[in-house]
Amino acid sequence: MAKKHPRFSDEIRAALENCGKTRYRITQETGIDKAVLCRFVKGQVGLSMETLDTLAENLGLHVVVDEKRKKGKA
Numbered sequence: 001m002a003k004k005h006p007r008f009s010d011e012i013r014a015a016l017e018n019c020g021k022t023r024y025r026i027t028q029e030t031g032i033d034k035a036v037l038c039r040f041v042k043g044q045v046g047l048s049m050e051t052l053d054t055l056a057e058n059l060g061l062h063v064v065v066d067e068k069r070k071k072g073k074a
Contacts, residue, residue: 008052008063009040009046009047009052011061012047012052012055012056012059012061013040013041013043015059015061016037016041016055016059017041019059023037023038023041026055026058029058030054030055030058031054032051032054032055036051
């Protein structure tokens with residue numbers, strides 16, 4: 001059975017929880033509305049790609065593409 005990879009949004013949520021910064025500090029540094037960030041962390045809403053980019057940059061995250069993963073069948 002193939003190993004299931006976590007969703008990107010779940011990885012961002014985990015990074016937010018483990019980064020050592022308060023949500024307040026993150027909102028101050030990024031300009032993201034505190035209510036939006038709170039709802040995202042709770043899994044109630046998604047975020048735009050622009051907002052995800054901002055969060056990833058603030059948290060020092062980088063996307064790595066796994067070249068070993070099989071591509072979809074055409």
